Amino acid sequence: MNIQKIFKNYDIRGLVPKEINSKIAFEFGKGFASYLGNFGKIVVGRDIRKSSEKLKNSLVDGLIHAGCDVIDIGLSTSDMVAWSVKNLKADGGVMITASHLSQEWNGFKFFQSDGRIYGMEELKQNLLPLLKNKKILNSRKGRIENNEITEDYISSIISRIQRINGKKSLSGMKIVFDGFNGMGSIVVPKILKRLNADVIEINTNLNKGFAKPPEPKEETMKEISQKVLELKADLGIACDGDADRVLFVDDNGNFVPGDETLIFAAMKYVNSNQNVVFSLDVSQKLVKYLEEKKRCRVVYSKIGDFFVTENMLKYKAVFGGQPNGHMKDPNFVLYDSGPFFATFLPSLLSYLEKKLSELRRTLPSYYKFTKSIHHKNPKVAIKKLIKKVKEKNCEILSELDGIKFNYQNSTFLIRPSGTENNLRLIAESEDEESVKSGLEEVIKWIEL
Template sequence: MTLVKSSSGIRGTLGGKVGYGFSPIDIIQFLAGYVSCMKRKYKNKKKFFFILGRDGRVSSLLFQQFLIITFQSLGVDVINIGLSTTPTVGIAVMNEKADGGVMLTASHNPKNWNGLKMFNSYGEFLSEEDFKKLYYIAEKKYFNFSSYKKLGNLFYKENYIQKHIEKILSLPIIEKNIIQRAKLKIVVDGINSTGGIAVPILLKYLGVHVIKMYCDPHGDFVHNPEPIEKNLKKICKKVPEIKADLGISVDPDVDRVVFICENGDFFGEEYTLVSIADYILENKLGPVVSTLSSSHALKDLSVKKGVPYYSTPVGEIHVIKKMKEVHAVVGGEGNGGIIYPNLRYGRDALIGIALFLTQIAKLDNIPLSKLKKRYSNYFMTKKKIRFSSHERIKMLLTIIRKKYKGNKMDFSDGIKIYFKYNEWIHIRKSNTENIIRIHTESTSRKRADFLSKKIIYEIKKL
């Protein structure tokens, strides 16, 4: 059993002992800690209310009831927006001027997982400082439940995904009419979660002929829900089979998006951010931000455009913090997460899709296989190794650091080792699982594979 506390909230596998999995007791305890933390943060308020959304997982419908009861028992009102996306909850917090919000989701993790993503009153993930306070309050149980006279109220608001989409389409940078004239034919893999609702609605507004795959939000994921190439073989086959212009796949809470080329090739989750940043920089020059684990193709693009590039530790809150600091025009992560601050400071697959389709429509329906050739051609490997002991991970990183001390290194998030010819290895502990992640990149597929195998061999020898 697993329970992971990260910069976006908590997530874990279902079942097992309290504190070792995602159980009803853990849900109540951490939600109570969150509400108490927000009450202390905004202590001058007399009445509080929060937004609640959920993804399509089977367990999300069940656990939603625990959350509602806990909110009300803590004396705060809750607006339940039902089936939603993580960015939609952020939009709802902003629109309703709520004190915060909770999305019931385990993001890209398999269906035996679930979790809570938590927002502040700006519709953004909590700061690291707020999370430390939240976890402390939850673990020490420094919270109080309300008397029957002060129980919170429950309200329902429907169609928030629709409101989210309308907000996206109102942005001047999204050229709806140009996309409509392109008459695109697109295959959508909604992983049987809320992407199966949200993405087709957005595409229909944009005049797209939509072919759905796994778009019923019943939560029975038919493949591993992380939107990476090895999990998307069926949509990669479907796109050229029916002569579609492209394919779109999202994760279960719709904050990551990847694209499939017209010939069935994977456009690459790393190139989602690169291509969208290219379009945004055509409209407005300014700094761009991504993470240490993201492809250097974005850095190359920034050099070409003459704008500053910044990298951060992995995690949405780190990217957003740097974006605010440098007034970035776009940012995100190489996993397909796009942050466009003119909409909201948070990853959002739907704004990513709208920006991307505007770009290709304005380029006269350029085939995605051709679009990708506009950018630096890198090859990346992404591996992971499970470790049961945090001490072992710390020891491993110390030994690797000594072994490669002659190389340029970055220690802001694990260890990133730089080599000649734009090659690098990044080794870090995952924010969301008890594993270490190992990313390598090179201009040669053979070299990227070699670096990956070499470092994994060295790690396993330790």
């Protein structure tokens, strides 16, 4: 097998056992230990997939045979690994998960000593050459320590959020939580109940496997929307498989786009002249609203957690995220935390004494449309498109990844897919009709 195939855009993942198996896991453990100098402490966690425990055992075996000590935190969310690395002063961490993908997939996320995830280019250049090196095994065998960090992690979330939003209880707030049978199920209900919320859980049984694809988005959140309406709940919350993403349903049962959640959080975090970092695919209309209201600066990043984090550090941002539900508070941990922001938003609503639907009405109206366009050579198409956009004297907002520009009262982001011969297109305006009028012409600019 060509092992480079499992090095994806944002993490390492593949089909089990064809692409990811115990042998591969051992090699990754051995190689990561060697990359870190064959010593130190590594935090390891895993999700609930059937293959995860076996893969974890093999990865740990590789780590200790190469000389590293291992802190095994067991079943965990991805951000629990990142948080543990930072707070236990470990030298790195590994989470065994395939995030929002189905059961037949699995993989690895590698963390740095400050809780940041490693970029894939760095791992390809430095880890890949070590995977087949037979000389890595160390005469000193590392030790394994089991560490139950859940209570400390929960206390840390509550403490940080109460510093931001005050110590107001969630008493009287009815919340529906959909765990998608994933790792958010082990902590999110506990945190909310500890703050005295009335929590109704759906799909939180970890023994049932994924009842549906563990990826919260409008199409997969119909069940929680219905439950919110049926129970007259204040809001619904859903996390993906490893709980590094969180999305919401308001008190009217309506799906809340992640763009809006980013703005609600940023409005609380940011002050005048401070920076926040958002990925390019965020709503331009909401960005403009935030900048005008808070007199802050929004810095655009390429799509992907690693890129958002690096820009947050570069620009000393107080908050960052992506509209697919990834959000991070750098003072909690430099990785996206679904459980943290699953607690943050109800706490913010309690502080403001508002319903989520009321908060949404304070935002400007906008319509967002997404489309994939097949192209035999997306990168060449983007180069030609950029030339056309400049010929048309459009206002260019970014060329970080493809091109983001304004044309005919609409904003367009067109970029090459990282995995397929497709162009990803996002069009946004005040209403659907405005988007359609500009969209037809812009698509003609792309040479199919």
